[in-house]
Amino acid sequence: MIENFDLTMVNWARAQFALTAMYHWIFVPLTLGITWIIAFYHTIYVRTGSNEWKNLTKFWMKLFGINFAIGVATGIIMEFEFGTNWSNYSWMVGDIFGAPLAIEGIIAFFLEATFFAVMFFGWNRVSKGFHLFSSWMVALGSNLSAVWILVANAWMQHPVGQAFNPDTARFEMKDFADVVFNPVAVSKFTHTTSSSMLLASLFIISISSWFILKGRHIQMARRSIAVAAVFGLLASGFTAFTGDEAAFENARHQPMKLAAFEGLYKGEYGAGLVAAGLINPTKQPGDQQEAFSFEIRIPGLLSLLANRSPGSFVPGIEDFVYGNDEHGIMGAGEKIKKGRMALANLDAYKTAKEAGDEAAAWEALAAFNENRDFIGYGFLERPEDTVPPVALSFYAFHIMVILGSLFTLVCILYLFFSIKGTLVRQRWLLGLGTTMFFLAMVASQAGWIVAEVGRQPWAIQNMLPVGVATSNLTAGTVQTTFFMFLALFTLLLIAEIGIMAKQISIGPEED
Numbered sequence: 390m391i392e393n394f395d396l397t398m399v400n401w402a403r404a405q406f407a408l409t410a411m412y413h414w415i416f417v418p419l420t421l422g423i424t425w426i427i428a429f430y431h432t433i434y435v436r437t438g439s440n441e442w443k444n445l446t447k448f449w450m451k452l453f454g455i456n457f458a459i460g461v462a463t464g465i466i467m468e469f470e471f472g473t474n475w476s477n478y479s480w481m482v483g484d485i486f487g488a489p490l491a492i493e494g495i496i497a498f499f500l501e502a503t504f505f506a507v508m509f510f511g512w513n514r515v516s517k518g519f520h521l522f523s524s525w526m527v528a529l530g531s532n533l534s535a536v537w538i539l540v541a542n543a544w545m546q547h548p549v550g551q552a553f554n555p556d557t558a559r560f561e562m563k564d565f566a567d568v569v570f571n572p573v574a575v576s577k578f579t580h581t582t583s584s585s586m587l588l589a590s591l592f593i594i595s596i597s598s599w600f601i602l603k604g605r606h607i608q609m610a611r612r613s614i615a616v617a618a619v620f621g622l623l624a625s626g627f628t629a630f631t632g633d634e635a636a637f638e639n640a641r642h643q644p645m646k647l648a649a650f651e652g653l654y655k656g657e658y659g660a661g662l663v664a665a666g667l668i669n670p671t672k673q674p675g676d677q678q679e680a681f682s683f684e685i686r687i688p689g690l691l692s693l694l695a696n697r698s699p700g701s702f703v704p705g706i707e708d709f710v711y712g713n714d715e716h717g718i719m720g721a722g723e724k725i726k727k728g729r730m731a732l733a734n735l736d737a738y739k740t741a742k743e744a745g746d747e748a749a750a751w752e753a754l755a756a757f758n759e760n761r762d763f764i765g766y767g768f769l770e771r772p773e774d775t776v777p778p779v780a781l782s783f784y785a786f787h788i789m790v791i792l793g794s795l796f797t798l799v800c801i802l803y804l805f806f807s808i809k810g811t812l813v814r815q816r817w818l819l820g821l822g823t824t825m826f827f828l829a830m831v832a833s834q835a836g837w838i839v840a841e842v843g844r845q846p847w848a849i850q851n852m853l854p855v856g857v858a859t860s861n862l863t864a865g866t867v868q869t870t871f872f873m874f875l876a877l878f879t880l881l882l883i884a885e886i887g888i889m890a891k892q893i894s895i896g897p898e899e900d
Contacts, residue, residue: 398864399856402474405871409467410841411834412878416460416885418833421535421582422589423453424528426620430613431524435517445609447512448897449593452889454509459885463878474867478848478858485551485562486541489569493537501530535585536578543574545849546840547642553761555738555754560852576638577840580631583624587796588833590621591825594803596893598822601813606896615807621800628793633694639843640695643850645709646843649777650786651691653705654680656713660703661686662694663787668780674710674773706779710772721772728767731760765852777845785838792832799825 427449434442468490471479479486507515507523515523544550550567551560562568594617597610639647647653652668653660666684689699696703704718712720734757741750769775799822806812812819844850848858 395864396856398862398867399859401864401867401871402859402862403855405474405867405874406467406470407841408871408874408878409463409470410837412882413460413463413467414834414837415830415882416456416463417535418581418585418588419456419592420453420460420531421585422587422624423449423456423592424524424531425586426589426593426617427453428521428524428528429616429620431521433616435521441608442612444898445612448609449613450509451892452596455885455888455892457505459881462881466874473870474860474862475848475858476860478853480559481853481858482551482560482849485544485548485560485568488562488565489537489540489544493534497530497533497537499530501527501534504530532582535582539578539581540569540571540574542840543571543577544568545847546577546844547571547573547638548849548852553764555735555757556742558735560849573638573642576631576635580628580635580836583627583631584793584833584836586624587621587628587793588826588829590617590624590800591796591829593617594621594799594822595824595826598819599893600896602816602819602823606899607813609897611807611812614803614812618800618803618807621796622804625793625797625800629797632790632793636694637697640703643844644695644704645706645775646777646782646839647695648704648706648709649779649782649843650839652680652684652779652783653691653703654707656702656704656708656716658692658702659689659700660691660695661688662690663783665787666783668783670780672779674707674776706776710775721766721769721775724763724766725769725772727760727763728765728769730767731757731764732767734760735764762851765847765849765854765857768854768857769846774846777843782839782843785835785842789832789835789839792828792835796825796829796832 427446430442430446430449433439434446471486504523504526507520508527511520511523548560549571550562550564552563553559554561568574593613597613597617600606600610636647651660651663652666654672654674663681664685664687667682669678669680669682672678672680692701692703693699695701702716704713704716708716708718710721712718712723734753738750738753738757741747741753766775799818802815802818803812803822806815806818846854846856848855
């Protein structure tokens with residue numbers, strides 16, 4: 390229950406953060422993945438001494454530099470929004486959430502930035518060995534940055550290593566190791582970095598395919614593709630494996646999200662995974678409508694994904710909303726009652742402390758501790774408020790999976806024809822390959838929609854609803870900044886595309 394709750398302002402704040410995050414994510418995965426491939430190209434140059442490999446390395450390095458610079462700008466803006474639009478969030482969990490972000494800035498980003506200049510401007514200025522070392526350090530630094538950012542995000546998905554302080558009404562860190570080695574953080578990092586490697590491989594394949602179709606820089610393009618296809622194939626396999634692990638962690642820690650992205654309303658034994666389907670847009674929890682207008686399921690696969698057992702029970706959305714006594718699942722309605730009791734007891738504790746009544750304070754605190762794990766639910770109005778947007782979660786997840794399967798096939802075909810030496814004659818494949826980077830961006834954005842939309846209505850899973858996390862701003866203020874950022878980010882994106890396109894049209898240097 391939230392008094393004076395301005396839903397319009399909250400929705401605009403959510404829209405602004407989503408806008409910033411999605412624009413930022415246009416640049417981040419390419420940075421994470423391409424740095425490793427560039428370092429590998431650089432290694433081949435140092436080992437062979439071939440100027441063709443040197444020019445190839447410098448070309449991809451330039452494109453990385455353009456992408457990196459604009460990605461930093463959008464990332465800085467996103468971090469500022471925690472203080473402007475989400476000040477209650479920053480106040481209540483800043484001690485925990487801020488720690489990994491601080492480490493990212495002090496250590497990882499500093500490492501990346503230090504060697505960035507050497508990598509770009511060190512040609513013929515430092516030794517080949519140190520120059521190569523700087524390329525690998527940039528790759529390491531960019532991915533170390535991802536470690537700490539994803540640790541912070543994973544804590545939002547599965548809060549561990551913390552405790553609520555009733556005197557300050559804040560969540561405080563108790564065990565930093567639990568936060569860092571959060572199982573959700575491990576699966577999130579491995580899945581994000583492997584999918585970023587796949588995206589970067591497809592970026593190289595797309596541009597190199599265009600060069601071959603235009604009859605330009607064919608030798609450079611073939612060499613780029615040969616390496617990128619291997620990286621892409623390995624990354625696609627690892628992405629599928631880590632995606633399976635991420636779904637397993639969802640089943641353990643965010644089962645409502647798992648049910649939402651499969652459109653599973655009623656729990657089932659031997660639950661099937663939807664291979665293709667059309668969600669019924671009017672379906673609501675508790676009604677008698679079918680969840681799908683059309684669906685094709687693979688029997689038992691969702692149970693296998695969630696519990697490692699094809700015949701096991703997978704709870705559905707209605708089990709979490711209304712409860713399931715047979716399987717020991719408490720309904721959201723009961724959790725809301727307990728959460729409201731916790732909030733009432735917390736208020737009684739503060740009142741007694743201010744009045745100097747220690748006995749009453751201890752009694753209220755003891756009552757609060759009985760229900761403190763449900764405190765976040767006390768701010769919700771209805772059990773149905775715990776259900777995330779099902780259709781958006783479902784379609785985003787399945788788009789991601791379908792495209793991921795396509796990418797694996799494309800990498801296999803590119804590698805096969807590269808080994809045979811007939812790639813330049815496969816114009817149908819080259820034409821398809823030019824679209825792969827765009828599709829990879831779609832899949833990457835869809836993955837983050839699954840992760841963040843599937844968590845709703847929580848800013849911190851089960852602890853802090855989004856509506857409570859916002860700042861005390863008017864909807865008009867947030868609307869104004871939303872459109873300002875929309876214009877700014879669109880200009881930055883247009884600028885990047887223009888600069889990238891010009892650099893690509895120039896192509897690599899040639900001796």
